[in-house]
Structures are given as structure tokens and as C-alpha cells.
Amino acid sequence: MAASAEVRFLSGLDEIAAQDWDALRPDDNPFLAHAFLAGLERHGCIRAELGWLPWHAVLLDAGRAVAAAPCYLKDNSHGEFVFDWSWAEAYQRHGLDYYPKLLVAVPYSPVTGPRLLGAPAQRQVLLRALSQACGRYGLSSAHVNFVAEDSAADFAADTWLPRHDWQFHWHNRGYRDFDDFLAALKPKKRKNLRQERARVAAQGVSLETLHGDELDDADWHFVHACYKETFAEKGNYPALTEAFLRHLGQAMPRNLVVFLARQHGERVAMALCLRSHGTLYGRYWGCTREIPGLHFEACYYQGLDYCLREGLQRFEPGAQGEHKIARGFLPTPTRSFHYIAQPPFREAIRRALQTEELHWQHNGAYFRAQSPYADDDSGAGA
Structure with missing residues (x-):
């Protein structure tokens, strides 16, 4: 990667050619297709009145896109499925603005998958650009939601706070x-x-x-x-x-x-x-x-x-729903990562997430005990 490589933020996905964006996808996850994401923008699903402004990060090397992430500036927390309303309320109580924030996600889609598209070194460049953008543009935070398990190692624990939840998936x-x-x-x-x-x-x-x-x-x-x-x-x-x-x-x-x-x-x-x-x-x-x-x-x-x-080989029927267990869908962890620009809030949220993690682990043990399979290992979630 050349020293002149730079990250640019695009105000719409149509600013990058479909073939260039899709070439960065590591698999055929439909939610990351240019047609899906650009279609949301073209057909009125993503707009300022709903609290979504496209701001996609693209790493250019000699003018060629070598990494990217679907990014949005958010004026609320609707349509995300990783709930941070209490964080926004804490900011408000202290006279600070939580919004706008920076979100890396697929809008309205609680579906795990790649979020930073590119090689490992290039993904690190994107992550640095996201955290730097918070300081440069006065954003409270940056959030990367529903991160694929094999990408979790990209996020440094001292910078990006991990958060977990459960979904219920079926495996063939x-x-x-x-x-x-x-x-x-x-x-x-x-x-x-x-x-x-x-x-x-x-x-x-x-x-x-x-x-x-x-x-x-x-x-x-x-x-x-x-x-x-x-x-x-x-x-x-x-x-x-x-x-x-x-x-x-x-x-x-x-x-x-x-x-x-x-x-x-x-x-x-x-x-x-x-x-x-x-x-x-x-x-x-x-x-x-x-x-x-x-x-x-x-x-x-x-x-x-x-x-x-x-x-x-897999069926992900959507967010939440403990009743899915009885129908063959078993608990599968989801993960997100959060950069909080203000150090005092970062530490307070870190402590809150540590407590939340204990509840998450307890719930996981309870969910696994409800397995409907005759052989408890025959349908175990990821």
C-alpha cells in the first residue's frame, strides 16, 4: 500500500462503481452487495429525515479502492438492533450531544457479516480513520455492528469496546x-x-x-x-x-x-x-x-x-426470539464494537459492558440448556 493511500468518505454508494465495491466483498453476503446498499439510498429508505446520512469509508491506493466500509452518520439509534439509548441519555444528562454518531452497519438488518472490506492491514487503516473522524468532525462515537466472528481480532480492546448479544440460528x-x-x-x-x-x-x-x-x-x-x-x-x-x-x-x-x-x-x-x-x-x-x-x-x-x-447450511431467522429454540434454532453469539471518543464516558461504558457481559454469559447458559435436540451437541450453535 502506497504512502499516498487515503480514506475518503462518500455521501452515497453510487459514488463508487458497483463492480469496484463488490470486488471487495469477501463472500456473497447479499446485504453487502452494492445493489442492496445503493438501492436503500436510491429508493428512499435511507434519508436525513429518518436519521441516516450515507458516509461510506473507502480506502484508495493510487486511485483504486482497496478497502471500504458501509458507514452512516446517525441522528438517532433507530434501525440498528444494538441498543445504545441509555448511552445517549447519559450524554444528555451531562449536557453533551451523543448524536451525530458514526455507524458501520447494514441499515435495518441485524445480520452478522463482514463490515470492514479489505485485507487485515487495510482494515486497520479504516479503523484508524473511523476513530480519527470522531475527533475531526465532533462525533461522540463510532460503532461497528454485527461483526463476523473471524473479524473480531481487528478491534483493539483498549480502543474498541466489545459488546455481545444472542440470536438463534439453525445449522444443517x-x-x-x-x-x-x-x-x-x-x-x-x-x-x-x-x-x-x-x-x-x-x-x-x-x-x-x-x-x-x-x-x-x-x-x-x-x-x-x-x-x-x-x-x-x-x-x-x-x-x-x-x-x-x-x-x-x-x-x-x-x-x-x-x-x-x-x-x-x-x-x-x-x-x-x-x-x-x-x-x-x-x-x-x-x-x-x-x-x-x-x-x-x-x-x-x-x-x-x-x-x-x-x-x-444455515438459517438466521432474525433478531431475538427465545421461542425459536423449541423449533431447532440454537443460541449463537453476535458481537459489536464501540469507540467512545470521550475518555470518561469510555470508561463508564466499559464498566457497564463488563456487567452486561456477565448477564449475557448467564443467559447463554440458560439458552443452551433448553436445546430441543435429543443429542445436545447435534444442533449446537456457533
Whole structure:
């Protein structure tokens, strides 16, 4: 890397060519594709009114992009899934501004993956640039969310504070089909899953699997309407536009998977997922009427069936949800790292995170003890 190499911050992902950005991706994680991230910006999902300003870091060496990170200036903590509201309140109590802050993440997506794209030495240059930007631009902090396990060593413990949480993921242990997966469960859990699926079918519900290039206009409108309704019910803002979802269907057609449910021929629910070569990612769910068991069928069992048919090795159905354990999804740690510019706050947050870590470890032991597998090691999480 030449001495003249520099980090630039871009106000939009379209300022870098798609092929140059995608060449830096270490795998086919769909959330890091230029089409996904730029699509959020083009189709109104990322904008100042929602507290998101694109500010992507790109390391240029002789004019060529050799490393990058999806970065945003944030005026709030919505859409992140790593909750730091109490930190912002502490700043406010001391008469200081927590916002704006710098965030390295995939918006609205609690999905683990690479965050700093490039070789190890180049990732270190990016990290230094992120911490220096806080001082240069008066930012309270920098945060890197849902960091892949093999990237955790990039973050120096004396500078970047680690934070952990749990999600619940399924791993394919060589199951031939759904019945083979069920056979690995404890008898009571196996019986419950079969009863849940049978209850849905008995209510006249059928499901079909559609990829992005297989949905028609009515399907797209229904999918987005369901998505909006679910967010409205929870009092949250539905940031993803129908235009963005349609864009994914066109730009990444085989990465987008929709499980569409009909009752007596009428659309009643959907579960929207994305996929890579080896992993299915559950993202959104919505329904027009309450049908007992349909949420589990659309969001979990259809996804498991899909993984088994397609040879996918992992299913990440989304954030939180201890109820997923009984359905074969086991605790898997997630990690984020945080640079706090003000030393007194950095030390106070460090102490708080040390206490939080003890609770995280206790919860992990409890979750692991709830394994539904007959052989407790047969489905162990990462």
C-alpha cells in the first residue's frame, strides 16, 4: 500500500462503481452487495429525515479502492438492533450531544457479516480513520455492528469496546429432509412441530416459494402491504419502500425469497427472506388475518424446508426470539464494537459492558440448556 493511500468518505454508494465495491466483498453476503446498499439510498429508505446520512469509508491506493466500509452518520439509534439509548441519555444528562454518531452497519438488518472490506492491514487503516473522524468532525462515537466472528481480532480492546448479544440460528447437520431433521429432536419437541404444521394445513392454508423474479405486481403490492402493517402494529416506521423491494427482485432476483401463504386461494400472509450461497436470512413477516400457527410455518418451517431442498447450511431467522429454540434454532453469539471518543464516558461504558457481559454469559447458559435436540451437541450453535 502506497504512502499516498487515503480514506475518503462518500455521501452515497453510487459514488463508487458497483463492480469496484463488490470486488471487495469477501463472500456473497447479499446485504453487502452494492445493489442492496445503493438501492436503500436510491429508493428512499435511507434519508436525513429518518436519521441516516450515507458516509461510506473507502480506502484508495493510487486511485483504486482497496478497502471500504458501509458507514452512516446517525441522528438517532433507530434501525440498528444494538441498543445504545441509555448511552445517549447519559450524554444528555451531562449536557453533551451523543448524536451525530458514526455507524458501520447494514441499515435495518441485524445480520452478522463482514463490515470492514479489505485485507487485515487495510482494515486497520479504516479503523484508524473511523476513530480519527470522531475527533475531526465532533462525533461522540463510532460503532461497528454485527461483526463476523473471524473479524473480531481487528478491534483493539483498549480502543474498541466489545459488546455481545444472542440470536438463534439453525445449522444443517447433514439432514436429508425435514423428517430427518425432526428425527434429531426430542420426542415431545418433534410431536409439537408436527402438530403445528398440521394445524396450519387443516385451516386450508397452502404456501408457495417465490424468488424475486417470480412475483407479479399483485404479489409485490401484497408483500409490501403486509410489511407495513406489521410495523404499524408495533408502532414502528416502515422504512423500506415498495420500490426498494421491487428493486431487489430485479437486481438480486435469486437472492430474494418469499414464502407466500394463501387460504382457500386468497393471499393471507408472507415471509420475506434473503439468501446467500449457504445461508437463508429471515427478515420480514406480515399477515392480513390471524391464523393459529401460520407465523411459525411461514417464518421458520418453510425456511427450514427451503434450506434442506437447496442445500443451504444455515438459517438466521432474525433478531431475538427465545421461542425459536423449541423449533431447532440454537443460541449463537453476535458481537459489536464501540469507540467512545470521550475518555470518561469510555470508561463508564466499559464498566457497564463488563456487567452486561456477565448477564449475557448467564443467559447463554440458560439458552443452551433448553436445546430441543435429543443429542445436545447435534444442533449446537456457533
